[in-house]
Amino acid sequence: RKEVEQDPGPFNVPEGATVAFNCTYSNSASQSFFWYRQDCRKEPKLLMSVYSSGNEDGRFTAQLNRASQYISLLIRDSKLSDSATYLCVVTLNTGGFKTIFGAGTRLFVKA
Amino acid sequence: DAMVIQNPRYQVTQFGKPVTLSCSQTLNHNVMYWYQQKSSQAPKLLFHYYDKDFNNEADTPDNFQSRRPNTSFCFLDIRSPGLGDAAMYLCATSRDDRGIDGYTFGSGTRLTVV
Numbered sequence: 001r002k003e004v005e006q007d008p009g010p011f012n013v014p015e016g017a018t019v020a021f022n023c024t025y026s027n028s029a030s031q032s033f034f035w036y037r038q039d040c041r042k043e044p045k046l047l048m049s050v051y052s053s054g055n056e057d058g059r060f061t062a063q064l065n066r067a068s069q070y071i072s073l074l075i076r077d078s079k080l081s082d083s084a085t086y087l088c089v090v091t092l093n094t095g096g097f098k099t100i101f102g103a104g105t106r107l108f109v110k111a
Numbered sequence: 112d113a114m115v116i117q118n119p120r121y122q123v124t125q126f127g128k129p130v131t132l133s134c135s136q137t138l139n140h141n142v143m144y145w146y147q148q149k150s151s152q153a154p155k156l157l158f159h160y161y162d163k164d165f166n167n168e169a170d171t172p173d174n175f176q177s178r179r180p181n182t183s184f185c186f187l188d189i190r191s192p193g194l195g196d197a198a199m200y201l202c203a204t205s206r207d208d209r210g211i212d213g214y215t216f217g218s219g220t221r222l223t224v225v
Contacts (some may be wrong), residue, residue, distance in 0.1 A: 008164070010225050041203055043216035044154065087153070089213075093198040097208045 001026055003100045004090050010106040017078045020104045023088030024070045032091035033064055033071050036102060037084045044087055047073075079107045114138070117202050117217035123223055124192050132187040132220045134202030140215070142208050143185040144178060146201040148219075154201055160185060161208055192224045 006023045013019050022024065025033075028030035033050035050071050052064040061074040073083055115136045124130040134143065142161050146154035158167045160179040173194070177189040189196055199221050203214040 004153075032211055034208070036213075041199075041221070043219050044212040044214075045216065049213060052172065091210045092208075097210065099156070099210050099214070103153040 002102075003027055003092075004102040006086055006088050006102040010108055012060060012108045012110060013078055015078055015080060015109055015111055017109075018074065018076050019078055019107065020072055020074045021086055021088075021107075022070050022072050023102055024068075025088075025090045025100075026049075026069065027090075027092050027094070028069065029092045029094050030069070030090045031093050033062075034089040035062060035071075035073050035091055036058075036087040038087055039084050043065045044101075047086070063071075073095075073106075078107075080109050081111060083107055083109045091111075103105060115202055115204055117200075117216035117220050119154055120218060122220055124189075124222065126194065128192045130189050130192055130222070131159060132200050132202075132224050133187075134185045134187075134217055135183050136185075136202075136204045136215075137183070138167070138204055139182065139214060140204035140206050141182075142201040142205045143179060144205070144214070145175075145185070145187045146203060147196075148199045148201055152166070157187070172222050172224050190220075192222070195221055197224045 035047040035049045036044040038044040054063045059076045063072045085104035087104045091099045144159040145157045148154040157171045175220040179185045199219045201219045
């Protein structure tokens with residue numbers, strides 16, 4: 001089982017739609033959680049950290065469920081410019097820190 | 112703007128010919144990382160430096176080496192590139208290895224091996 005798993009998609013949605021991605025992690029020592037956005041052939045960029053209480057940044061909402069070991073990203077009112085791959089990232093503390101990237105979920109927003 | 116800069120953006124090298132990729136940062140971050148990313152895959156950590164301390168991942172081939180001569184610069188040396196080493200190589204930095212603030216990535220170097 002992979003340490004961080006994501007549905008690869010692609011998710012094809014119309015503009016204005018709401019779309020949600022989930023990411024599961026296997027190690028209970030996971031302590032920091034992030035969503036990154038990666039455009040085609042570009043570098044990953046930090047979209048948002050994910051806090052235990054959940055957090056929102058404009059149209060983006062991130063949630064953490066420690067009991068079930070998953071995080072989610074909700075995008076409301078999708079824009080064409082939201083088309084990208086969304087990477088789930090988890091940092092473990094197992095005596096030393098280790099950051100693990102998911103393979104990403106591809107999103108296509110169509111007009 | 113403070114940033115992470117990688118050079119070159121695109122690199123073509125011959126099979127078996129050593130190649131060096133460079134990364135510089137103006138963020139004054141303590142940790143610098145090198146990742147390898149192949150198409151539709153997660154970035155794979157090769158190694159990282161915490162200040163001058165080098166940390167190699169167990170599954171990183173000996174063909175890959177790194178140098179960090181000072182806080183600002185870090186280099187990735189591929190001693191004998193094979194066709195399987197063609198990938199995007201990403202440099203990233205973080206303030207510390209807890210990664211609480213997330214990583215800042217450079218724009219990457221896309222390596223082609225011919």
